[in-house]
Amino acid sequence: MAQIRAGIGGWDFAPWRDTFYPKDVPVKKQLEYASTQVTSIEINGTFYRTAKPEHFASWAARTPDDFVFSVKASRYATNRKVLAEAGESIERFIDSGLSELGDKLGPILWQLAATKQFDPDDIEAFFKLLPAKLGKRKLQHVLDARHDSFLSDDYLKLARQHKVATVITDSPKFPHFDTITGEFVYARLMDAHSDIATGYTRPALKQWAAQAKDWQQQAKSGKVYVYFINGAKERAPAAAQHLLTLL
Numbered sequence: 001m002a003q004i005r006a007g008i009g010g011w012d013f014a015p016w017r018d019t020f021y022p023k024d025v026p027v028k029k030q031l032e033y034a035s036t037q038v039t040s041i042e043i044n045g046t047f048y049r050t051a052k053p054e055h056f057a058s059w060a061a062r063t064p065d066d067f068v069f070s071v072k073a074s075r076y077a078t079n080r081k082v083l084a085e086a087g088e089s090i091e092r093f094i095d096s097g098l099s100e101l102g103d104k105l106g107p108i109l110w111q112l113a114a115t116k117q118f119d120p121d122d123i124e125a126f127f128k129l130l131p132a133k134l135g136k137r138k139l140q141h142v143l144d145a146r147h148d149s150f151l152s153d154d155y156l157k158l159a160r161q162h163k164v165a166t167v168i169t170d171s172p173k174f175p176h177f178d179t180i181t182g183e184f185v186y187a188r189l190m191d192a193h194s195d196i197a198t199g200y201t202r203p204a205l206k207q208w209a210a211q212a213k214d215w216q217q218q219a220k221s222g223k224v225y226v227y228f229i230n231g232a233k234e235r236a237p238a239a240a241q242h243l244l245t246l247l
Helices: 027-037 053-061 087-094 098-104 120-129 153-161 202-218 233-246
Strands: 004-009 040-043 068-072 105-111 141-144 184-189 223-228
Touching: 004 202, 004 233, 027 040, 027 233, 040 223, 053 098, 068 098, 068 223, 098 105, 105 184, 120 153, 141 184, 184 202, 202 223, 202 233, 223 233
Parallel strands: 004 040, 004 223, 040 068, 068 105, 105 141, 184 223
Antiparallel strands: none
């Protein structure tokens, strides 16, 4: 299976009907098409509402054998003042049907509120609540820390200790981490521009391809996930597709 994956967030975005999907691809077949053009998709809808086992099973059945999804965890687990109290919400999310993805289950993304500041005791308690396995399957956890207070040696030490990856982003709105804290690398690239067909210039995408290869060498598992996730979202598929050609 590919060790460097590139993809997008979700598959149902109206502007993609003009910039990504061919006219003869019906809305109900968007996932089938998208999953042949990129190698991973970050499922975002699970952040807002609970999916059911049959949803996960359907997504798995409609995508290629070597495809991988990452799944954004429920906001009820992460958008709270005290993360140490998220145990019940975490359990409910993990048990919502993730196992139906089988081998297509990739990283689980825990996105914190931008106002959530680093509290070592609270973050450590939260990390301890994240299950290491789902059945016999080892789980991959990644934290999207969006407050500058996480840019500290204490946080990096905690994340490494618990083998939790940290989102790497180029967004001007959020802190820029350049340290690998987990066994894999998870990048969310959010600075695309609508006036560029591929979202990023070709030289910029070459740099990201080189960076991804470098991360692959550094990460213990050799796995790298790169998502074009925001900014000029209508350009995200083209950016991911071009990155894959460079890889």
